[in-house]
Amino acid sequence: MVRTSNMLTTILNVLTLLLGFLLITGAIWTSVHPGSATLCEKTFAKPYLFTGIFLVVLAVLGIVGACYKVNAILYIYSGVLFVMIVGLLVFAIFGLVVTNKRIGKAVSNQGYKEYKFGDYSKWLQKHVVNEKNWDNIKSCLVDSRICMAIAKAKTMEEFYHNHLTPLESGCCKPPEDCNYLFVNNTYWVPPKTGPASDELDCKSWSNDQKQLCFDCGSCKVGVLNNMRHLWRGFAIMNFSILVFVIVIYSISCCAIRNNQEEPQPCHI
Template structure:
């Protein structure tokens, strides 16, 4: 049983170690080749994840295969912390993404999004100037509005209304419908002489800068985050089950090693 448990721990951690190599390599590549705030925003978390996986998997691999007791202790302790943190994050992700939904626009194939509909925690994250500057850089690098302009080229207003827009396209590439701007193209609108709406996004819109600094754009980002975090939470649950299996096998290997040592010492 001890040998089987050790072999399983060794194999699982070998796979994790191999997985950490391309993750760490990708982070280092980003840090050396990054040319925008968007890319620089990603390199440190990717490197941290890669180093963490590499160190933990090495501890489990050496502890199990070389029967180093203190490394197995460290490995099991870190695994326990990881399981607790992952469980807390999964619950947190479901809680903070519970609020928020797009508002249906009359006679339109898209929804519009309001920042106030989302949780206060998420609102604070996107309202932080430092965070938003990096997010805005990512949005501009992705050229979502340029793609929308090409996709809707030569469309009249009625055809544009029937277009299915993503939350980012709806929030960042056009002014809110209530502003009553005159349509020229998907990313070009004419402001009325008098704006009757109290929505601050109506004054922030410009044909040059679009609506990247609008509340609707931030709401569109949160709509995307909500959808992505729901998917991440499901993946986390699967990964949590995997970690529990690995942790259980590691505990068996450690307990069997202790029992094996006692029998060799001449006492049950």
């Protein structure tokens, strides 16, 4: 009779196998139907595909090793899980380090804060909002229509009392120092004397709804702020995954001990 640890390992890996197939299916569907997928969705297709393939291979190793009591395969399976545990720990610590720095300056009498690059770690600045990544990030921002979500305001005073997110503040309006004149939520014009500041962001602003301030440094800072919150969320999810992987690793170690007995296949 198959031991409990072998059966648990098999059941957990069947679930992992289904998740892997789901990710692979989603990635293939995005590739086969490119017209119905945004550029942002296409960007995630390959990571989903590779993650799905990895989960399928890992699950097959776990099922075969536990079900047919093949210790050689279970050793490989457990070794991969151990590497995953170490990797998840390193990622958690690294994520806390690179997202720890943030200050932000509240704009006087306004419903939002403005942030600067100095509020974020050098690593995030170098690897997230670099020239290589920015075109894809900008396409995602345009596709998400984040600026269309801003509450309608009839006057500049009403607009400034909106509680804008850092992403909306950085990408959907000119920076405060430019002193642009409000026409509507996403349409601003410079004063007759020209922008009040020589900042590059003042020149980057466009009333084209696909441009706005998406090329501004303030928009990149807004993305960094979003990334910081996302990474904090990932840290919680990472901890949950880490606990799950440790549980599977412990069960697989028990299955290896059980497999010292005469091999006996199980039936699912």
